[in-house]
Amino acid sequence: MNAVAATDQRSSDWSLIERVVARDETALAALYDRYSGLLCGILNRILRDAQAAEEILQDVFFQVWRNAAQFDPARGSIAGWLVVAARNRAISRLRRRNPGETEELIENTVVLPFNLESEAAQKEMLGKVRGALQDLSTEQREAVELAYFEGLTHSEIAARTGDPLGTVKTRLRSAVESLKTKLSGPGK
Amino acid sequence: MTNGHPYQDADYDLYALGALRGEECAAIESHVASCDECAQKLAQARGRIALLALAVEPVEPSPGAKEALLRQLHATVEGHEGRRAPEPARVRFRAAGWWTAIWAPAAVAFACITIFLVVENRKIAQQIDAMHADVAQLQAQVQDAQSNVALFSAKDTVRVALAPSKDFRGANASVRYNARLGKAFYSDSISTPAPPDKSYQLWLVPADGKPISAGILSPSAGAGSEMFVSVPPGTTAKAFAVTVEPTGGSPQPTGPKILVGGM
Numbered sequence: 050m051n052a053v054a055a056t057d058q059r060s061s062d063w064s065l066i067e068r069v070v071a072r073d074e075t076a077l078a079a080l081y082d083r084y085s086g087l088l089c090g091i092l093n094r095i096l097r098d099a100q101a102a103e104e105i106l107q108d109v110f111f112q113v114w115r116n117a118a119q120f121d122p123a124r125g126s127i128a129g130w131l132v133v134a135a136r137n138r139a140i141s142r143l144r145r146r147n148p149g150e151t152e153e154l155i156e157n158t159v160v161l162p163f164n165l166e167s168e169a170a171q172k173e174m175l176g177k178v179r180g181a182l183q184d185l186s187t188e189q190r191e192a193v194e195l196a197y198f199e200g201l202t203h204s205e206i207a208a209r210t211g212d213p214l215g216t217v218k219t220r221l222r223s224a225v226e227s228l229k230t231k232l233s234g235p236g237k
Numbered sequence: 238m239t240n241g242h243p244y245q246d247a248d249y250d251l252y253a254l255g256a257l258r259g260e261e262c263a264a265i266e267s268h269v270a271s272c273d274e275c276a277q278k279l280a281q282a283r284g285r286i287a288l289l290a291l292a293v294e295p296v297e298p299s300p301g302a303k304e305a306l307l308r309q310l311h312a313t314v315e316g317h318e319g320r321r322a323p324e325p326a327r328v329r330f331r332a333a334g335w336w337t338a339i340w341a342p343a344a345v346a347f348a349c350i351t352i353f354l355v356v357e358n359r360k361i362a363q364q365i366d367a368m369h370a371d372v373a374q375l376q377a378q379v380q381d382a383q384s385n386v387a388l389f390s391a392k393d394t395v396r397v398a399l400a401p402s403k404d405f406r407g408a409n410a411s412v413r414y415n416a417r418l419g420k421a422f423y424s425d426s427i428s429t430p431a432p433p434d435k436s437y438q439l440w441l442v443p444a445d446g447k448p449i450s451a452g453i454l455s456p457s458a459g460a461g462s463e464m465f466v467s468v469p470p471g472t473t474a475k476a477f478a479v480t481v482e483p484t485g486g487s488p489q490p491t492g493p494k495i496l497v498g499g500m
Contacts, residue, residue, distance in 0.1 A: 072309050072496070074307060074311075077306075077310065078301065078303070081303060081306065083301070085297070085298050085303070086295035086296060086297050086298075087290060087291070087295050089296040089298045089302075090251065090294055090296040091290040091293050093296050094293045099299075102296075102298075103298050103299060103301075103302040103305075106302055107302055107305055108299055110306055111309055111310070113307065114310055114313065115313075120469060124280070124282055124448065125284070126284070129283065129284045129287045132287040132290045133253075133283055133287050135290075136287075136290065140255065158276070158277075158279075158280035158283070159283040159284050159287055160277070160280040160281045160283070160284040161282060161284040161287060161288070162281070162284055162285060162288070163288070165291075167419075167480065168485070169317075169364075171291065171295075174288060174291045175292070176332075177289045177291075178255070178288050178289060178291040178292045179291075179292050182289070182292050188289065193254070193289070196255055196256045196285070197255070197289050198255045198301070199256055200255050201255075201256070202255065202256050202257065202258055203256050203258070203477045204254070221254070221256055221342075222247050224288075225247050225250035225251060225254065225285075226247050226250075228248060228266040228285065228289075228437040229247070229250060229285055232285050233285070233286050237303075
């Protein structure tokens, strides 16, 4: 790893974004190196198609390149935006929605309760998230995964599982409340 | 769900999860659009739900994916620069046009001049060759004239009178001959043209060997014939004669002699 790459590795997401705004391709490459594994994991999980996953991965980072100047540190985290954008695009493709519906996501604010800028932080959170999900009941975890990885609504989950809609709603609500407790950041 | 905030954190989590129906989403979006506090709650809910991505094992994309992205960036950068800084391109175009405007006519002119010079050079070369030929011809004529003059002035030039045959009685003819110079001058007073299909041919009869043709006479009405004749220098002449030969002459005498003169 050369000195520039090492520096990029230590740079914050926002300092990299500032360089991307200045059309520094190495900065975008550094962001890519930092988050492409995470995003590719979720994209593969949703799409089950490596080629489609990489297409969306490229699309998401290219949107960062095009719209870097629109990012505002006061409005959330880059990592959060990347995850939300990648997931929404994948769900749109999976459910054959109009991809244009996800274009305005750049305006969405995503506040991550944890900093994921280092690989170590990501690994630490991986354990925490998996632990939180394991703490859910099987039905809750299934409902959460159907919603998160397949983009199903309450009704669709009910139709898929055969459970009453009210049950699914209660199950999901209790699941997200549990996750909030486990995944809230320090002091929350 | 109180104090003007109709939604709980779980509602925003469910919204971020994508579990709500369209009208439920629209209601939440309408509220957060006018409520900064709830907009912040929604932003935090998005962050919490986003963390679920970490439940999945990371997957390194293929190297080709990054290369494709960087190629896409390069294409954009080049296109961007091309749009943002078109002036240099136009300047270059103008510069090229300016240079072309000078260079192209100059090249054409140069080519035309070159072709013109080549053609002219050939013409001049041909003219020079012709002049050389003329000079050579003139030199030959001068030499011939000088030799003619020398023929008449040389002490070793001899005059031979030719006697006519009975059919040309009254005609006068003579030859001044210089064997050293190989020159002779013939003159006669014959005004009668040669018969049709015939020519009068002059012969030098050497001391040794066969007669040598010295030329075809061209008598003009009332004036006779005159001509300078060149023969191989050093040829000792025994006699001169004029015969009637087929038109254009013969290699050797075949017809009757009309004039004969011995040395």
